[in-house]
Amino acid sequence: MMKNTIRLLSSLFAGVACISTAYAQHSPVKSVGNVNDVKISEQQVNITTQNAYAEVAVYSPSVIRVRLDKQPLAPDFSFAVFAKPQQTKATINQDDNQVSITTDSLKLVITKKPFTTTFYTPDGRVISQDEKGLSTSWVNESVTTYKHMQDDEHFIGLGEKTGNLDRKGSGYTNWNSDTFGYRTDQDPIYSTIPFYIGIHHNLNYGIFMDNTYQSDFNFGASNNRFSSFGARGGEMKYYFIYHKHLADIITSYTALTGRMKMPPMWSLGYQQNRYSYYPDTEVYRIAQTLREKKIPADGITLDIHYMDKYKVFTWDKNRFPDPAKLTAKLKDMGLKLTLIVDPGVKTEAGYPVYEDGLKNNIFIKYSDSTNYTGQVWPGWCHFPDFTGEKGRTWWHGQIKKYADVGVSGIWNDMNEISTWGQKMPDNVIFDYEGQKVSHLQAHNVYGLEMARASFEGYRKALDNKRPFILTRSGYAGLQRYTAIWTGDNRAEDDHMLMGVRLLSSLGVSGVAFSAMDIGGFTGNPSVALYTRWMQVGAFTPYFRNHTQVNTKSAEPWAFGEEALEIARNYINLRYRLLPYLYSSFYEATQNGHPIVRSLAINYTFDPKVYSVAYQNQYEFGNAFMIAPFAGADTYGTVYFPEGNWYNLYNDEMIAGKQEKISRISTQQLPVFVKESSIIPMQSLIQSTAEKPTDTLTVHIYKGSRNNSFVYYEDDGESYNYENGTYYKRTITYNAAKRQIVFGKPEGSLNSKFKNIKVQLHGFADNDKVMLNNKSANTKTEFVSFLTPISTFDPQGVANVAEGHNVKSLTFGNSNSQITLGY
Known part of the structure; x- marks a missing residue:
């Protein structure tokens, strides 16, 4: 009886295998298939599979490029990527089951039966992996890579895309389109940037698919299994980027695709x-x-x-x-x-x-x-x-x-x-x-x-x-x-x-x-x-x-x-x-x-920043947080991420990790300043063709975190800065040492400001200020960031005219290091 059962099961399994093989052979979807051959050379692996050709290259310790096509790969070309691969120490090994590529920042494992990719942190956590059973495949000339969608994964980026900050649950198409008066959910619109960042389990990674055909990205739209990216023609080519900090992913992405030049100063007016x-x-x-x-x-x-x-x-x-x-x-x-x-x-x-x-x-x-x-x-x-x-x-x-x-x-x-x-x-x-x-x-x-x-x-x-x-x-x-x-x-x-x-x-x-x-x-x-x-x-x-x-x-x-x-x-x-x-x-x-x-850049793993209620908040540079509301709103809730925050207009300090309901005034946009911020300002001018006064005012907000700000000047109109004709100095706030340091200037240009005025926000009356280790005389000043409105309702006047007292001191703009202590 047992022998007959075994024979029956064996026949069934054999039949299923035959059906599966036949299905795969006649399927309208062609997968990469199993690996047939592997060639390893320094930072690159070339692979031949049943149905495709692959090239996997280490671009830097944190960036790996994957290329796949149904035919032998053509010489690489890109309108987007100008960077060349960096010389990187990479360990590449293989056995009967897999190929592994390891740098000091990440590890890629390529399985052979079938071809799939999994990216790991150096300590073995899964950053991103192909969806089992799907991996990369073709439908006619369209090619798509499917990634396993992690628990509670967030997706941001893709450039000029409508909808929510978090792309989870949505799909997008890249096909540059003239969309006059477009809807707030319309897609596509005018431009294509096929780059996104995935966030899960205190990990974040970036994927840039460099393909100029019409492309499609799916972050769990109409499925609960995968995220995917693909194009209607051409090869599958994507760059995988991993860093601990999301801001560093942007840095690596722009190292690949280039960064802007300094704009003309007038264009910022x-x-x-x-x-x-x-x-x-x-x-x-x-x-x-x-x-x-x-x-x-x-x-x-x-x-x-x-x-x-x-x-x-x-x-x-x-x-x-x-x-x-x-x-x-x-x-x-x-x-x-x-x-x-x-x-x-x-x-x-x-x-x-x-x-x-x-x-x-x-x-x-x-x-x-x-x-x-x-x-x-x-x-x-x-x-x-x-x-x-x-x-x-x-x-x-x-x-x-x-x-x-x-x-x-x-x-x-x-x-x-x-x-x-x-x-x-x-x-x-x-x-x-x-x-x-x-x-x-x-x-x-x-x-x-x-x-x-x-x-x-x-x-x-x-x-x-x-x-x-x-x-x-x-x-x-x-x-x-x-x-x-x-x-x-x-x-x-x-x-x-x-x-x-x-x-x-x-x-x-x-x-x-x-x-x-x-x-x-x-x-x-x-x-x-x-x-x-x-x-x-x-x-x-x-x-x-x-x-x-x-x-x-x-x-x-x-x-x-x-x-x-x-x-x-x-x-x-x-x-x-x-x-x-x-x-x-x-x-x-x-x-x-x-x-x-x-806010996802600096507060990546705070789930509140992806909430629809707070997704419109943003930082302007690294000091300000802006909270936009509809024009007629009279009350609104602002979310304050970790740390302390100052109301720009009255220096009220607000603790982070909380939501706060506030009255919204027509006269004031809610603007907040991050603790330890360093904000240089100048006198009012009517255009950038006009020179400000000779005093640079630097606002410093007391805080518990260390911070630095690179202050920069050049002539605002030429490319002479590329040859060293600029003025640059790093201003450092050290909370533990209770010290503010203006570093030595760099560059061959003299600053247009002869004096520096420091205005200290949130400092106590008993904070005695030292200038270069000598006691400094400070005075208390009334500071207003907006000109008072004098002709309208008292409530509005109070909101706009409300200012605050701060400690201030002025000193010459020396070319030596300047140290303030308190």
Whole structure:
């Protein structure tokens, strides 16, 4: 009886095995399969499997790249990744069952039957692993990698994506799209950054999938088993990044994809825009009103109505008869001019730009070698091929025309590519650095390469001056060339708050210089919403007010005297904070850390920061925490992460790890300062062309944690800083030693400030201050961060005018180390 049972079970198992084998052979899904061959060479492993070819390379101690394809791997190429692999000590071993790769920061184990990957910490904890039974597979030409979804895993990043900060439970598609007035849950929108960070069990890791085809990311949408990432064509290529601290993951990601250059100082000032300001007399009126009403500003932007019938690289001679005179007069007023530029070149005989493009054969083409024609603002257009050097070089020559008349900034628009109908055919061919690919592969990278062409051309045209470049569309690595804004948003409260999350997500994804249209592009904001948005805008990287045609005017004076006064107060504060902001941008050039920082960056394992209730809160640099609320909100709950926090306006100290209900005032944006913060400020100026007084004021907030801040200056306009012409010193707060140290300056530039004034917040009356080991005389001062409003309700006056007393002392800005003790 027992023998018969065994024979029966054996037959059943054999039958199941045959069915499984047959199913696998005829399945529409092709898996990687078992490993057949392994070749090890220094930092790289090349693997052949039943159905694929794999290459696994150590890029640095914390970064490993995985490549997979159904065919032998082509030479590696990327528009995003410029970094080369670092020489890294890596131990690679194999046996019959697995291949292991170990660095001093992480370990990767590749199983052979079948091919799967698992990433471990050095002490053996699982960071990330392929989902058992799924791993990587193909459906036709689409390739997807499936990762096991950990318990309570959070996902953040992916750049410009709507929805919640935490991507858990959602899916996303990357296909750059022109999405006028997009919904707060619409996907995709304008740009593609296929990089995200996973967080679980006090671990965090990053994955960057470098593939320019349409791609899809799934973080548990319609399944409870896996997270996944994949593309509709091309190979599977991803970089796995592991660090203990989330901020270091951003640093490693931007080491791969590049970091921004220092922006021109003027681009950090307030920018006034509209679709559109014309003719030139209207531009002069706007400029003069800004100055008359004492609204600090540095730029005015012109939309498409400055062109002759929307044709790129032209001027409407009736509206703008003398562009050079316009830019010169604005310069005299301390204002720079930025122009919109679209990629479409009108197919019009006799139009010099079109004729030159034909002559130089730089337009994208159908597969039969005829130029592709699509309709956009000027009518039927051809489009330069920015994915090849020839097209970019041609663009350099055209764009010089704007530099020659004094234009300082270039705003790249409609570069998804956008055409009426939004259906560019798949059979359009792009150069793609000599590889000749279809629209399917080139689409997502077109905006990046247009921004690159604009940056490179304008940098060349301006000689040693820094250009300002803005883009609507892009791909991973865009931070090397351009700032980005979040497109055609709506004048609605939920769009303002979503805009904050978009900037936070872009920051996590390596983009430090970002913006949203303040006040909303479509529609008309209420006075309360406009006022709140202007307050929030003062704490964003690029501060641009913008509205579309056929809406009400949206300049600060258009919403009444109280709104004007509040907006001016926060613009004033922005200009006083420029030393802090400029130094924060310098940090971004060094380590990729953003200006707008999701609380997840510094408080990664605090579950409250992922709560929908608090996901809009963010840090502005490393000192401020901003808590945005809807314009009409009168009460709101703020979450304070670990540590102590100061109310910016009255120095009230608030303990962390608590939620606190607060009254929300129209006159005040809730802003808090982290304990131990170091914040350099200057006197009020009306534009960055104006010099502040010769005293730098450094605000220091007493705390229990050590902190340091790298204060940075350069000339604000050239690239001389790359050759050492800068002024930099590290300011250190040591809580245990009760000491504040201004380190010795570095660089060959002298500071523009002759004196340093230190203002000490939260220090007790009995804290006696020592300057370089000698007793220092301090005085108590009333400090107000906002100009008091004197003409409105007493409650509002009290809220805005409320200040606080602080200890202060002033000393010369010595080139030696300066030490304060207390």
